[in-house]
Amino acid sequence: MALSTGDTLRGEIENLFWSDPPTAIRFRAATTAPLTSYTARQLRGIGLASGRVLRREVVPLDRTAQVAMDKLPYGPSRQQRPDTVLADVLVDGAALLLEVKLNDVRHFLVRREGQPYLELAERRYLRQDDDATRVMDGNTYRGELSQYFNDCPPTKEVVKKAPFNAESIVRVVQSYNIQCSAERKAGKTGQTSEKGRSNILVQIGPVVGIRYNTSRLHPYNQTGQPGPLNDLDLDGQLHGQVGIYFDVVNPGRRPALHTALTYTRFGRRIDIRSLTGVGPDGSLDWRGQLISAQLGLRLLGKGRYQWLGGAGVELNTIYSESVFYSGFRRSLFPYLEAGVRHNRLTLALIGRRYGREELTNFSILEVRPGEYESSYHNYQSRTLSIALSLAYQLTRRDKIETR
Numbered sequence: 001m002a003l004s005t006g007d008t009l010r011g012e013i014e015n016l017f018w019s020d021p022p023t024a025i026r027f028r029a030a031t032t033a034p035l036t037s038y039t040a041r042q043l044r045g046i047g048l049a050s051g052r053v054l055r056r057e058v059v060p061l062d063r064t065a066q067v068a069m070d071k072l073p074y075g076p077s078r079q080q081r082p083d084t085v086l087a088d089v090l091v092d093g094a095a096l097l098l099e100v101k102l103n104d105v106r107h108f109l110v111r112r113e114g115q116p117y118l119e120l121a122e123r124r125y126l127r128q129d130d131d132a133t134r135v136m137d138g139n140t141y142r143g144e145l146s147q148y149f150n151d152c153p154p155t156k157e158v159v160k161k162a163p164f165n166a167e168s169i170v171r172v173v174q175s176y177n178i179q180c181s182a183e184r185k186a187g188k189t190g191q192t193s194e195k196g197r198s199n200i201l202v203q204i205g206p207v208v209g210i211r212y213n214t215s216r217l218h219p220y221n222q223t224g225q226p227g228p229l230n231d232l233d234l235d236g237q238l239h240g241q242v243g244i245y246f247d248v249v250n251p252g253r254r255p256a257l258h259t260a261l262t263y264t265r266f267g268r269r270i271d272i273r274s275l276t277g278v279g280p281d282g283s284l285d286w287r288g289q290l291i292s293a294q295l296g297l298r299l300l301g302k303g304r305y306q307w308l309g310g311a312g313v314e315l316n317t318i319y320s321e322s323v324f325y326s327g328f329r330r331s332l333f334p335y336l337e338a339g340v341r342h343n344r345l346t347l348a349l350i351g352r353r354y355g356r357e358e359l360t361n362f363s364i365l366e367v368r369p370g371e372y373e374s375s376y377h378n379y380q381s382r383t384l385s386i387a388l389s390l391a392y393q394l395t396r397r398d399k400i401e402t403r
């Protein structure tokens with residue numbers, strides 16, 4: 001890693017991954033060394049062990065170029081401005097080729113001797129035709145490249161058959177370097193951003209936290225004297241929770257596949273007073289162990305502090321001696337989560353609403369010689385759970401070695 005001061009550093013980069021040009025690099029000289037953060041303005045370039053090379057350059061960029069359907073403008077437009085970025089170096093020779101990705105839009109930047117940069121960018125726009133709105137391709141890269149290399153007929157022939165991808169644009173630039181440049185030799189090639197990183201990142205680690213359940217009994221179809229369990233919360237307490245998580249993340253993309261397996265306890269033992277004061281007192285014991293398996297989708301934000309949101313399905317296994325009431329009945333309503341991720345730590349708040357259940361309670365109201373008076377009371381309840389969890393990533397596949 002080359003600094004703007006002229007110093008060269010070797011070690012490890014701890015950035016998770018990046019799609020857009022990074023604004024800062026977190027660097028360690030060794031695994032046990034302290035972490036140091038460098039802004040992009042403090043860097044001249046980075047060389048990764050994978051073969052990927054990034055260089056800080058001032059280039060013309062049109063940040064308004066879009067391909068996402070919900071962001072397309074009406075009509076073609078360009079708003080190119082000078083910008084300083086860490087760009088991938090694909091070809092370093094008489095003709096230089098850089099690549100930058102901004103908001104999932106690919107930009108190629110070509111510069112030959114004595115000429116300014118030429119920016120080529122994916123872009124689409126909307127056009128209104130009568131009663132129909134059409135999506136138009138505004139990428140005129142072939143015409144722009146042909147004009148830029150107008151004095152090199154062999155390169156113009158390569159342009160005619162070149163699709164808009166890194167390998168093809170590299171062939172165009174190398175054609176000029178070999179056949180028309182003053183040096184007449186190919187430039188040094190670097191790894192593309194896609195080849196320079198893994199297709200997926202696997203993140204595994206332990207999860208610890210606390211969980212709060214509430215399952216309040218609401219009476220229904222009751223007549224006569226109120227039941228002894230009316231509006232009673234069967235839990236209403238904090239319980240510890242432990243587990244393990246397994247996430248699959250596609251670098252540069254916001255969605256991540258999330259799975260987790262957690263263990264916690266639930267419920268409590270409650271003393272119940274006699275309704276009349278004449279019959280015997282009793283107790284309600286709803287306690288057990290809950291093992292939950294989650295499978296869902298997370299959406300990750302960008303930056304050092306990544307906000308996340310997610311939803312998914314949950315499958316439960318209950319170990320309890322209280323067979324009269326499960327409390328965690330399946331529901332079509334998914335679990336929901338929100339949180340923040342920083343470096344290896346993820347703090348998340350998870351909420352879950354379970355299915356409605358019914359419970360019938362048999363109560364002895366009064367005991368007389370040779371007989372007793374009893375009553376039945378019906379209840380409905382739904383368990384709501386909120387968990388606060390802290391996860392630590394053990395895997396180190398997001399570490400990038402510099403050379």
